[in-house]
Structure formats: C-alpha cells, structure tokens
Amino acid sequence: MTSKELISRVRNLKAPSPSVTKLITAVTDPEADNEKILEIIRRDAALCAKLLSLCNRATVGVSSVASIDRAVMYLGHRAVHRLALSIGFGAALAPAVPGYAMNQTELWRHSLHTAFISQLVLEKSNFPDQDASVSYTAGLVHDIGKLVIGQFIDPSQQQTILELLNRDQCELLEAERRIIGVDHAEVGALLLEKWGLPKIIIEAVANHHNPAISPSPQLSTIVHTADLIAHQTGSCPGIASFAVRANEEAVNALGIHESEFEALIISALDAHQLVEEMAAAA
Numbered sequence: 357m358t359s360k361e362l363i364s365r366v367r368n369l370k371a372p373s374p375s376v377t378k379l380i381t382a383v384t385d386p387e388a389d390n391e392k393i394l395e396i397i398r399r400d401a402a403l404c405a406k407l408l409s410l411c412n413r414a415t416v417g418v419s420s421v422a423s424i425d426r427a428v429m430y431l432g433h434r435a436v437h438r439l440a441l442s443i444g445f446g447a448a449l450a451p452a453v454p455g456y457a458m459n460q461t462e463l464w465r466h467s468l469h470t471a472f473i474s475q476l477v478l479e480k481s482n483f484p485d486q487d488a489s490v491s492y493t494a495g496l497v498h499d500i501g502k503l504v505i506g507q508f509i510d511p512s513q514q515q516t517i518l519e520l521l522n523r524d525q526c527e528l529l530e531a532e533r534r535i536i537g538v539d540h541a542e543v544g545a546l547l548l549e550k551w552g553l554p555k556i557i558i559e560a561v562a563n564h565h566n567p568a569i570s571p572s573p574q575l576s577t578i579v580h581t582a583d584l585i586a587h588q589t590g591s592c593p594g595i596a597s598f599a600v601r602a603n604e605e606a607v608n609a610l611g612i613h614e615s616e617f618e619a620l621i622i623s624a625l626d627a628h629q630l631v632e633e634m635a636a637a638a
C-alpha cells in the first residue's frame with residue numbers, strides 16, 4: 357500500500373482542531389505577533405480550559421491562573437504557545453500503538469520529550485534564526501506516522517520487523533519499507549501535509565531519520581538530534597527502541613560543543629518530570 361492509501365484507511369485518528377493548525381501556522385510565521393497567537397488560543401474554548409488547568413498545575417503556590425493573559429504573565433508567551441500546541445496534539449498522539457508495541461501514552465510521552473529537547477537543541481546550536489516553538493512543534497509530531505503504520509502491522513509482521521532490527525541490524529525505516537511498503541517518516545509527512553501544517557514542519561518529519569544537512573542544516577537536523585537524545589535518556593518506547601541510528605554529520609553540523617551536549621543530556625533527563633505532568637494532564 358502507498359502512504360496515501362494507508363492514510364485513507366486509518367481509523368480513529370484525531371486531527372488537531374482548526375485553531376491548533378492556525379496556531380502552528382502562526383508560530384512559524386515571523387510576522388505573527390504574540391497577540392495574534394493568543395487570540396487564536398482564546399477563541400478555542402476547549403483549548404483554553406485545558407490550558408488554564410495545565411497552567412494552574414505549573415504555577416502551584418503562586419496564584420490561581422484564571423485567564424490566558426495571566427498565564428502569559430506567569431509563564432511567558434512561548435511557554436503558553438507550547439502548552440497549547442501540546443494540548444492540541446494530545447488526543448491524536450496519546451492512544452496505544454499496538455503495531456509498535458507501545459502502550460497508551462507511550463508515544464505521547466516520547467513525543468513531548470522529543471519536543472522539549474528539540475527546543476533545547478535549537479537554543480544550543482548555530483541554527484539560523486528560528487523560534488523555539490517551531491522546533492518544539494516538529495519534535496512533537498515527528499513520529500506521528502507511527503500512528504498510521506501501527507494500525508497495519510499485525511503480530512507476525514511485528515515479529516519480522518523485530519528480527520530485521522535485532523538480527524540483521526536493519527534501520528527502522530528500512531524494516532518498515534520491507535514489511536509494509538512505506539516508512540513512518542514518509543507517512544507522517546504526508547499526513548501533516550493533509551492536515552495543512554507548514555512546510556518547515558513537514559520537512560522535519562519527512563527527514564527526521566535522514567536529516568537534510570547540506571547545503572545548510574534544515575529543521576530535520578534539530579529533530580534528529582533531539583530524537584537521539586530522547587532515546588539516550590530513556591524515552592525509547594516500543595519495538596523501535598534499538599533502531600535509532602545517529603547521523604554524526606548532523607550532530608556536528610549543528611555546531612554544538614561537547615560540554616553543551618552534556619548539558620543537553622542533563623536537561624533531557626530533568627525534562628522527564630515535566631513530561632509526566634503534561635502527559636497526565638492533557
């Protein structure tokens with residue numbers, strides 16, 4: 357089956373609400389100001405309610421956060437944007453993915469963890485001027501293709517994929533292509549294109565296992581590095597846990613100094629607590 361056919365047959369996949377798609381488009385638009393972004397959040401009542409509930413957890417002991425403006429006052433614009441984006445994809449990414457042997461919220465927690473690390477990697481790298489929220493969004497949705505492919509992997513195919521990964525040292529994308537005919541990066545990118553996400557996010561998802569490095573590193577280089585760090589720091593759910601290969605060239609292209617890389621690992625370990633809180637609340 358082609359990626360398009362798989363996407364047309366997938367069941368129970370919850371697309372983000374139109375306001376979340378607008379939000380992503382706004383955070384990737386350098387012209388969009390904070391007020392415009394907040395207005396998108398304010399107009400989505402369900403998103404607002406969940407956001408305020410999460411903000412109240414995040415600001416325990418400070419005061420009750422009763423409005424989006426107060427949330428911004430306590431947490432800052434970017435943190436509020438990122439919370440809204442996380443909530444927007446929670447329903448899609450939280451279900452179990454049996455095809456990849458992932459229990460409920462396992463893919464969601466890995467996605468949140470990779471999102472946090474993506475923004476940290478961006479901050480430490482010499483990547484051209486880019487908002488951390490864009491990096492965060494790409495990290496959040498990088499493995500979304502697994503939700504689609506996961507519905508079509510039966511137990512015997514899962515066993516064959518495991519053998520390819522463990523015995524033949526096959527890369528995950530290669531194993532997926534051999535057994536299903538397509539890989540989760542390609543399917544994820546096509547799904548996000550269908551949902552109307554911006555090109556920069558689609559590039560990052562399409563190439564997150566084979567990052568686009570030259571002539572200049574693209575966002576996929578950031579997400580690839582963040583995904584590696586997520587795996588190294590314990591966020592490696594399901595059958596794919598052994599199959600993430602580092603592209604050394606990608607890591608070098610970001611110009612992250614060795615000592616800063618160690619700091620990234622520590623921050624990634626610290627982020628587990630935050631991820632657990634968000635996964636529980638969203």
Ligand SMILES: [Fe+2]
Binds near residue numbers: 498499540564565
């Ligand atoms: Fe992946």
Ligand SMILES: [Fe+2]
Binds near residue numbers: 466470498499583
């Ligand atoms: Fe991943």
